[in-house]
Ligand SMILES: *[C@@H]1O[C@H](CO)[C@@H](O)[C@H](O)[C@H]1NC(C)=O
Ligand SMILES: *[C@@H]1O[C@H](CO)[C@@H](O)[C@H](O)[C@H]1NC(C)=O
Ligand SMILES: *[C@@H]1O[C@H](CO)[C@@H](O)[C@H](O)[C@H]1NC(C)=O
Ligand SMILES: *[C@@H]1O[C@H](CO)[C@@H](O)[C@H](O)[C@H]1NC(C)=O
Ligand SMILES: *[C@@H]1O[C@H](CO)[C@@H](O)[C@H](O)[C@H]1NC(C)=O
């Protein structure tokens with residue numbers, strides 16, 4: 033599935049929400065059967081291996097108007113041709129929430145093909161827990177024979193963003209309904225009965241029946257629609273060319289009144305961008321269209337494999353749960369992930385569009401052409417797409433520094449998650465991932481971001497060229513079929529051997545350490561002796577790891593390092609402890625390890641080397657590569673959290689920032705200081721802390737004022753554009769007067785002339801937030817009106833965030849109530865909005881009360897089974913650091929037992945985090961207060 037599943041990245045980039053998604057733990061499930069008998073086949077969540085689908089013929093008709101019972105429905109029929117592999121008298125096929133027509137009392141009809149005789153049906157029923165249609169036969173299906181099973185059904189076209197669902201929007205004052213799909217991971221079975229497992233690949237013949245003023249789309253190219261009449265209604269019937277052999281979770285079909293822009297006829301691959309007519313008229317699809325061709329060409333070259341399909345449709349939907357979904361040939365997106373409006377959208381919005389497109393296109397080969405056998409290997413699919421999305425977007429936008437930004441956007445964030453005792457290994461056992469909710473839990477930041485981090489590490493130590501050669505042979509061998517991760521290791525090993533690259537162990541042996549055990553090492557280098565040690569890094573030193581690891585939490589670590597500005601060197605740490613005499617230093621030398629954070633580990637040094645690095649940062653910070661300036665800050669703050677170094681050492685890594693102009697170190701510092709704000713913004717530390725940051729950021733604010741000629745120009749460089757946002761947001765929030773005057777002035781100008789918004793697109797989010805925070809009800813109501821009228825989704829998102837910045841409790845409470853009204857806040861945005869409100873210190877207790885008192889409603893109406901629920905709990909409890917709050921959490925856990933769904937693991941993590949926060953505050957409050965006070969004592 034697309035990125036942004038566990039976090040709304042657009043807004044994270046803009047407003048600095050730490051990119052720590054909810055991490056779901058997959059607890060090994062040891063089946064304990066109390067009964068003597070083994071369960072019936074239909075009680076097992078996995079399909080038996082007796083039948084194998086060949087092709088489907090599916091006809092669906094979504095009704096875009098409610099029926100007499102005010103229900104939106106679709107109806108259809110489907111036949112599936114399958115081969116019997118092992119003789120059996122049982123057919124199990126997935127079917128969920130469908131009402132099946134009865135034929136002579138049975139839910140299906142069976143036919144033998146090519147002369148085979150079909151046994152008569154004995155009994156059929158729907159097995160609800162495992163989501164099967166069960167067909168018992170009176171005699172056996174013969175191995176080697178083919179049969180066809182026919183079903184006819186009615187389903188609800190719900191608004192819950194899963195299966196075949198509806199999305200609504202208003203155009204020209206009129207409500208429009210779109211029928212669309214989201215099958216991954218296990219919802220194709222809600223659209224028609226199917227063998228709904230990724231390895232059950234087949235060919236699909238789709239037909240859609242739809243109103244005359246609409247268009248129907250699916251994975252394959254359509255034939256010319258034909259006119260038909262059903263019960264006096266004139267309709268269109270659109271059939272599609274047969275698909276390639278593919279998995280059910282990659283199916284998509286859409287009926288809408290959208291238009292498209294596309295490549296000219298005759299292009300090798302037809303590329304089309306579909307969206308609301310208004311959006312395309314405003315040019316919002318142009319950027320996606322412009323970049324899709326080059327990104328496809330980049331991947332063709334990278335994989336050395338041509339694009340497997342004839343066409344590439346991409347469609348922006350008003351209601352969509354994930355960021356995007358890589359349906360083969362028809363990629364679906366949230367509007368913010370595909371549409372871009374120059375002058376109105378920010379550079380962050382643009383980067384999001386480029387990386388999400390790149391992520392989804394990467395899947396067209398890796399994931400779609402070659403597919404994991406089962407969901408336990410999801411990390412490979414998603415981690416891979418996440419990693420190469422940075423290569424693709426780097427190719428599309430070579431000046432942006434995307435290959436550096438992966439560190440900030442994916443790696444640093446997920447290290448904080450993976451350092452918890454409650455984390456989980458990337459790879460799971462196939463037997464442990466059975467139920468749909470277990471599969472859903474896998475869509476987390478570990479899967480996406482840590483997956484990307486370890487694959488990047490591997491690609492770096494075997495080189496990008498060799499990595500891509502291995503991919504090529506892997507895709508060749510397995511196209512149109514399924515794999516397990518070891519198949520990829522085998523092909524990469526072949527490429528490594530062929531290139532003559534020497535590794536201390538095989539790719540598989542090295543990588544097993546990183547994927548089969550959770551967490552990552554803290555590498556400690558003693559530059560006095562040259563001793564190097566490793567240890568499992570845990571953010572909370574008191575936490576207990578109760579998950580055993582066959583590798584005893586030791587890793588095979590590729591250590592890159594430089595000494596006093598010398599050339600980069602590489603060292604493999606193979607054991608718990610080793611000595612490399614090259615790493616012992618003379619006087620005046622310094623050592624820096626994990627260059628450009630290519631390795632997924634943290635580094636600690638002896639205190640002598642720390643002092644030398646700090647001295648280097650204050651004297652000539654540019655001697656240290658920019659990613660490592662960010663790394664030093666991030667490692668130090670995290671080591672301090674874990675009590676490996678002192679908190680004051682961490683704070684000292686921010687002292688050079690008064691000279692720093694680069695984005696990555698600033699962003700890293702502000703994310704780490706966010707934690708200090710969360711812990712202390714309700715305490716006496718707040719004043720001196722504000723004063724210190726104000727002191728550090730003022731030169732940066734002045735620098736941007738200068739290079740933008742008094743804020744009249746946009747900085748040229750992508751990362752400078754981001755850092756200008758940092759400068760303004762930190763300066764305004766720490767009360768730099770010039771800053772507040774600037775942002776409120778801009779906002780007032782806009783209020784005076786609502787049709788003319790002159791606020792630079794990149795700065796909007798920050799300016800809106802700071803002006804609404806400084807303002808009152810008038811500013812809020814104005815922004816709300818603008819939110820309701822916004823025609824560009826990313827603009828609406830910025831306003832939605834900014835509305836949470838007000839300091840008026842009654843406005844925040846009312847805004848929370850709006851989250852329960854889909855007419856005001858779309859369901860897809862409700863949990864984000866609640867989390868935004870909670871990130872405001874004044875909104876925090878209000879949001880927590882709100883979530884507690886409305887849990888049942890939120891759970892039932894807003895997809896308690898979905899991923900966003902973990903994020904909701906995570907988001908509203910970030911500040912928790914007192915005994916009182918801990919007890920509230922325990923009470924909450926009791927109160928909602930049985931109504932937790934996929935949020936259960938998040939709640940455990942939040943409890944763990946709250947304990948850790950309590951300890952941290954007790955330990956650090958006085959030291960931190962003293963440090964900030966000393967640093968700012970010279971100020972008046
Ligand atoms: C699919 O079903 C339709 C009728 O519903 C039929 O006309 C068509 O031939 C079938 N196609 C295949 C490939 O079986
Ligand atoms: C399916 O059947 C149930 C029970 O008869 C009914 O309540 C429901 O509305 C039906 N669903 C659809 C989409 O027709
Ligand atoms: C379908 O009907 C429309 C009018 O409703 C007509 O313009 C069109 O030519 C018809 N198409 C075919 C293929 O008959
Ligand atoms: C302002 O920018 C100009 C170049 O645009 C530069 O020459 C000058 O030194 C800068 N002044 C300050 C105070 O940064
Ligand atoms: C910026 O504004 C200040 C006064 O507000 C003025 O003195 C200065 O000349 C302006 N600089 C530029 C480059 O416009």
Ligand SMILES: [Zn+2]
Nearest residue numbers: 033034414417
């Ligand atoms: Zn994906």
